[in-house]
Amino acid sequence: MNVVETQDCLVMAQDVAGQDVGVVHAIRPDGCAGLAALVGETAARFATRSGFVARYGQVQLLPDAGGGITTALLGLGEEGEGEEADPFVFGALPDSLPAGLWRVSTPADIDGADVALGFCLGAYRMPGFGRDTPPAPARSRLVVDATEHDAAQMAQCVNLARSLINTPPNLMGPDDLAAAATQALEPLGVQVSVIRAEWLERDFPTIFHVGAGSDRAPCVVEARWQGSTATEDAPLVSLAGKGVCFDTGGYDIKPASSMLRMKKDMGGAAIMLALARLIVLRDLPVRLELRLGCVENSVSGHAMRPSDVVRTRAGLTVEIGNTDAEGRLVLCDLLHAACEHQPDLLVDAATLTGAARVALGPDVPALFTNSDEAGTAFVAAGHACGDPLWRLPLWPGYRKWLNSPVADLNNISSKPMAGAITAALFLENFVSADVRWVHIDTYGWNDSSRPGRPEGGESLGLRATYAAILTIFNIEDRMHR
Secondary structure, X not given: OOOOOOOOOEEEHHHHOOOOOEEEEEEOHHHHHHHHHHHOHHHHHHHHHOOOOOOOOOEEEEEXXXXXXXXXXXXXXXXXXXXXXXOHHHHHOOOOOOOEEEEEEOOOOOOHHHHHHHHHHHOOOOOOOOOOOOXXXXXXXXXXXXXXXXXXXXXXXXHHHHHHHHOOHHHOOHHHHHHHHHHHHHHHOOEEEEEOHHHHHHHOHHHHHHHHHOOOOOEEEEEEEEOOOOXXXXXXXXXXXXXXXXXXXXXXOOOHHHHOOHHHHHHHHHHHHHHHHXXXXXXXXXXXXXXXXXXXXXXXXXXXXXXXXXXXOOOOEEEOOOOOOOHHHHXXXXXXXXXXXXXXXXXXXXXXXXXXXXXXXXXXXXXEEOOHXXXXXXXXXXXXXXXXXXXXXXXXXXHHHHOOOOOOEEOOOOOOOOHHHHHHHHHHOOOOOOOOEEEEEOOOEEOOOEOOEOOEEOOOOHHHHHHHHHHHOOOOOOOOO
């Protein structure tokens, strides 16, 4: 599978000089009163009689005198209906517009890069995976200027994460995920290595233990890169991702209904890989490290058992209270390995707990951090770019809930409450106190299709993390969308 999909949904304005270009007027409901000034009396009456009220994502095509379609309307919805910056609404356009070239006219407070990003996200097609008739690409293309065209890089990386998460689990095992990471990064000059077998058992023992039950052996991807303008003392950004390619729950097996979406349990790794690719494509002035724990949690005679005790890379021992709490075991060794290099910022992402979804729902990942500065930067960045995060506390009073009578820690809490918090507290044991750390408990999925957000894999937290990195390290980037 080609994991890096190219997109041709954008076209530069200078490349289509003299060609016919349709126009989409994006308006809010209070702008409907002035429709005639935008499109003329006849077209305005047609739109009104057709029921156009500028509802969020509503698209209305307007025929011209010759019966052609060269004008359309897009509803932006009421103020506050979307995020402060909402690129997704423009994702309604690719499947609604006739074939051809289009430009979008928006209110002055909307960034053209958001329009381009949303259009590209709406043009995403899930890979065909061998279907006789693969999904047809969008027929319409958006005319943009040079700055707006840079949004295609962001869209490419978002869609990379989506496609990896959407891949059926028989086609996306640990080796496949490692190969995808290599394919996405090595051509860009990133040094990528894959750790397997006895070296994995020695250096990442908990990942090895989680993967022992599967015929598809676990591995760890390690990648390193330095920006072209980054000095040897440039900020070190370290990323870690949970890459559980399929999660049965192990001996604490999931019910069938809960297992249906477990191909997405490698969503954290997909998101961190896509973020790493974006950082490299944008050539940020940083040093970058990426670690992905690629593993399958299966049931067999070799699988880990409840009440096993395993020694981690950090030397701490962990009692396995539940084999379905394997994600934190995958991350703990990755985090400890990252801290050995003293990063200036350590970020991990994982589809870690159902408790985070109960608390915040599918659209808002939970954020935990040992740094108030980082927490503020991440939450603000997510709000500003329409990729929201919500901070939950690393509440110290719950640490004792992870006590074990036979090991340093249990991998699950003794209480049936605060599951997302106790999972984060478990991870905190493997992070150096002097390392600025952010943990993102994400869903990695859209339960249903909405403009710009098709049902399936999603990169929740990617754009917010990228924007926060720019803020924290005071990096100027005109391509931040």
